[in-house]
Amino acid sequence: xxxxxxxxxxxxxxxxxxxxxxxxxxxxxxxxxxxxxxxxxxxxxxxxxxxxxxxxxxxxxxxxxxxxxxxxxxxxxxxxxxxxxxxxxxxxxxxxxxxxxxxxxxxxxxxxxxxxxxxxxxxxxxxxxxxxxxxxxxxxxxxxxxxxxxxxxxxxxxxxxxxxxxxxxxxxxxxxxxxxxxxxxxxxxxxxxxxxxxxxxxxxxxxxxxxxxxxxxxxxxxxxxxxxxxxxxxxxxxxxxxxxxxxxxxxxxxxxxxxxxxxxxxxxxxxxxxxxxxxxxxxxxxxxxxxxxxxxxxxxxxxxxxxxxxxxxxxxxxxxxxxxxxxxxxxxxxxxxxxxxxxxxxxxxxxxxx
Amino acid sequence: xxxxxxxxxxxxxxxxxxxxxxxxxxxxxxxxxxxxxxxxxxxxxxxxxxxxxxxxxxxxxxxxxxxxxxxxxxxxxxxxxxxxxxxxxxxxxxxxxxxxxxxxxxxxxxxxxxxxxxxxxxxxxxxxxxxxxxxxxxxxxxxxxxxxxxxxxxxxxxxxxxxxxxxxxxxxxxxxxxxxxxxxxxxxxxxxxxxxxxxxxxxxxxxxxxxxxxxxxxxxxxxxxxxxxxxxxxxxxxxxxxxxxxxxxxxxxxxxxxxxxxxxxxxxxxxxxxxxxxxxxxxxxxxxxxxxxxxxxxxxxxxxxxxxxxxxxxxxxxxxxxxxxxxxxxxxxxxxxxxxxxxxxxxxxxxxxx
DNA sequence: TTGAAAGCGTTACCAT
DNA sequence: ATGGTAACGCTTTCAA
Numbered sequence: 133x134x135x136x137x138x139x140x141x142x143x144x145x146x147x148x149x150x151x152x153x154x155x156x157x158x159x160x161x162x163x164x165x166x167x168x169x170x171x172x173x174x175x176x177x178x179x180x181x182x183x184x185x186x187x188x189x190x191x192x193x194x195x196x197x198x199x200x201x202x203x204x205x206x207x208x209x210x211x212x213x214x215x216x217x218x219x220x221x222x223x224x225x226x227x228x229x230x231x232x233x234x235x236x237x238x239x240x241x242x243x244x245x246x247x248x249x250x251x252x253x254x255x256x257x258x259x260x261x262x263x264x265x266x267x268x269x270x271x272x273x274x275x276x277x278x279x280x281x282x283x284x285x286x287x288x289x290x291x292x293x294x295x296x297x298x299x300x301x302x303x304x305x306x307x308x309x310x311x312x313x314x315x316x317x318x319x320x321x322x323x324x325x326x327x328x329x330x331x332x333x334x335x336x337x338x339x340x341x342x343x344x345x346x347x348x349x350x351x352x353x354x355x356x357x358x359x360x361x362x363x364x365x366x367x368x369x370x371x372x373x374x375x376x377x378x379x380x381x382x383x384x385x386x387x388x389x390x391x392x393x394x395x396x397x398x399x400x401x402x403x404x405x406x407x408x409x410x411x412x413x414x415x416x417x418x419x420x421x422x423x424x425x426x427x428x429x430x431x432x433x434x435x436x437x438x439x440x441x442x443x444x445x446x447x448x449x450x451x452x453x454x455x456x457x458x459x460x461x462x463x464x465x466x467x468x469x470x471x472x473x474x475x476x477x478x479x480x481x482x483x484x485x486x
Numbered sequence: 487x488x489x490x491x492x493x494x495x496x497x498x499x500x501x502x503x504x505x506x507x508x509x510x511x512x513x514x515x516x517x518x519x520x521x522x523x524x525x526x527x528x529x530x531x532x533x534x535x536x537x538x539x540x541x542x543x544x545x546x547x548x549x550x551x552x553x554x555x556x557x558x559x560x561x562x563x564x565x566x567x568x569x570x571x572x573x574x575x576x577x578x579x580x581x582x583x584x585x586x587x588x589x590x591x592x593x594x595x596x597x598x599x600x601x602x603x604x605x606x607x608x609x610x611x612x613x614x615x616x617x618x619x620x621x622x623x624x625x626x627x628x629x630x631x632x633x634x635x636x637x638x639x640x641x642x643x644x645x646x647x648x649x650x651x652x653x654x655x656x657x658x659x660x661x662x663x664x665x666x667x668x669x670x671x672x673x674x675x676x677x678x679x680x681x682x683x684x685x686x687x688x689x690x691x692x693x694x695x696x697x698x699x700x701x702x703x704x705x706x707x708x709x710x711x712x713x714x715x716x717x718x719x720x721x722x723x724x725x726x727x728x729x730x731x732x733x734x735x736x737x738x739x740x741x742x743x744x745x746x747x748x749x750x751x752x753x754x755x756x757x758x759x760x761x762x763x764x765x766x767x768x769x770x771x772x773x774x775x776x777x778x779x780x781x782x783x784x785x786x787x788x789x790x791x792x793x794x795x796x797x798x799x800x801x802x803x804x805x806x807x808x809x810x811x812x813x814x815x816x817x818x819x820x821x822x823x824x825x826x827x828x829x830x831x832x833x834x835x836x837x838x839x840x
Numbered sequence: 841t842t843g844a845a846a847g848c849g850t851t852a853c854c855a856t
Numbered sequence: 857a858t859g860g861t862a863a864c865g866c867t868t869t870c871a872a
Contacts (some may be wrong), residue, residue, distance in 0.1 A: 133789040202569075
């Protein structure tokens with residue numbers, strides 16, 4: 133028995149009021165008598181009535197749904213983001229329509245479907261949605277927020293960590309630790325995160341008249357990072373320190389270095405990651421990593437998308453959330469600069485350079 | 487400029503047809519002349535028209551949305567599930583409305599909100615939604631599917647791995663490996679997965695006149711599992727093999743065993759996990775683990791929920807997806823029973839017992 | 841094959 | 857404060 137849902141009219145009939153009154157009883161700021169509301173609520177309870185969000189959205193023209201594009205869920209950073217995002221949006225009365233663009237393929241068709249739900253906003257935490265489309269949405273008047281990425285030419289708001297400063301700081305950290313044969317393991321080269329981290333890293337070196345780092349590409353993928361690590365570590369001029377574009381790849385490199393090359397970390401090889409995800413804290417890796425503070429980033433994203441929804445005419449904003457270089461055991465520790473911060477050890481340049 | 491979305495009427499006007507014709511042009515099986523469709527499509531393209539899913543859902547009374555409850559996203563198993571689920575549902579034309587019940591708190595209010603979207607189905611991949619509510623949904627006629635869990639008294643369909651057989655097999659595996667001082671690290675005790683795995687494990691031991699395993703509770707949580715490991719490993723009668731309720735906890739135990747107790751795995755301690763998630767394959771852990779085959783489980787879930795939607799009167803079903811005990815290096819390997827399966831080594835009892 | 845018209849379950853605007 | 861009524865944008869009869 134497909135047991136039809138009760139409607140506002142059903143409730144109205146039972147409560148002996150108009151259907152409009154029922155609507156008011158469920159609208160926070162509406163003007164309705166205490167007693168009327170009570171009667172409606174009783175009737176609603178009896179019938180198991182809940183306002184139909186679909187019908188409501190049709191008239192209000194606000195869905196209270198945010199479309200969220202996520203991929204790379206195998207990278208520990210993103211699941212944690214999803215969970216926090218879901219909670220944060222819920223707290224503001226929004227729901228989260230998830231879509232996961234296929235890695236290689238074009239994400240735009242999927243996005244079109246999400247758009248057909250007239251989502252109030254869009255958070256793109258995945259590189260594979262074309263920037264063109266992102267700005268197209270903006271043109272169509274729907275707020276778009278890039279999470280943990282930015283887009284080049286197009287003018288779309290974003291929330292990111294300090295990719296550039298992080299890269300610079302890590303260069304300085306490794307050099308202060310006495311390393312001179314540095315390497316960078318890029319993620320997806322087209323991604324802004326990878327580009328910015330590399331730009332910061334290589335930039336600092338160049339500015340200090342040091343040779344540019346060796347370079348391989350790991351595509352933010354575990355297996356690809358393993359392969360890149362093999363190429364890097366098999367070189368005659370093997371690097372003695374590698375800055376990996378994220379923790380996920382850093383772990384891959386650590387595994388290859390130890391188990392295939394018999395290297396000891398950090399004695400033979402220093403490793404620095406980015407994100408400071410949970411596995412970085414596991415003793416086996418004890419990864420020194422530039423933290424992208426999850427909760428602040430998510431909070432910023434939620435606040436920003438809500439603002440954009442309330443004021444669609446607002447100018448685009450690029451929020452950069454402050455992070456720290458969290459020092460653990462995977463990289464040689466410079467003699468100076470370590471500071472204890474809460475329960476973590478972080479590194480700051482002895483002479484203020486950052 | 488909030489640039490109003492084009493509606494079917496707008497398209498109709500431009501194409502010189504009725505609004506109904508526009509609807510037909512976007513309805514797969516509808517009867518419409520080739521030429522009419524072409525004109526509609528042209529007009530639609532020109533106006534950037536896409537049917538409004540909200541309005542459509544209101545009339546069809548099918549949302550093509552599946553509500554998915556997820557939590558424990560820090561356990562690597564679930565993100566992978568989410569991603570596969572999202573793809574699988576998309577392939578069938580469904581969208582995924584994600585909600586993440588707060589761990590401790592009551593998930594039911596959140597679920598109510600999801601229900602107000604008149605979701606076509608509900609997949610619960612989280613223990614915190616009350617079984618009572620799950621069956622309430624079923625009573626209300628909305629298909630509910632439990633993923634990686636079952637519920638006790640209530641009659642709700644489910645997709646799970648072979649928790650019971652897995653537990654039994656692991657007991658046999660460890661005993662065949664010469665272990666006698668066994669322990670079980672439970673997850674969330676109220677969860678069916680933890681209960682079934684334990685029941686299989688302890689049951690096999692009892693049936694073979696072996697003493698029951700030691701027991702601690704790790705709540706499927708990394709830190710809690712670390713604490714449990716400390717209690718277990720500090721005992722005078724320290725176990726020489728631990729079956730951990732999932733990989734995530736097994737890794738926690740491995741970390742504590744190695745880095746706090748100086749134990750070597752598997753020489754001093756054998757460890758077996760459950761799920762066979764990506765980190766289990768990392769050389770540092772090389773975890774022997776009973777595989778819950780992700781893709782088959784997700785495929786089964788998608789197929790089952792779709793069936794339930796198409797035929798709500800169908801009886802509840804409990805699908806159990808076949809898994810294998812994947813042998814790696816974290817547990818002593820019995821002299822017999824290892825079989826190569828694809829690129830993995832799996833264990834099967836020499837005399838067929840499973 | 842096509843168009844007109846009646847819903848779908850709300851909210852929002854009017855009067856009252 | 858309340859009830860009537862017109863949208864909201866679509867699908868689905870029903871006639872033509």
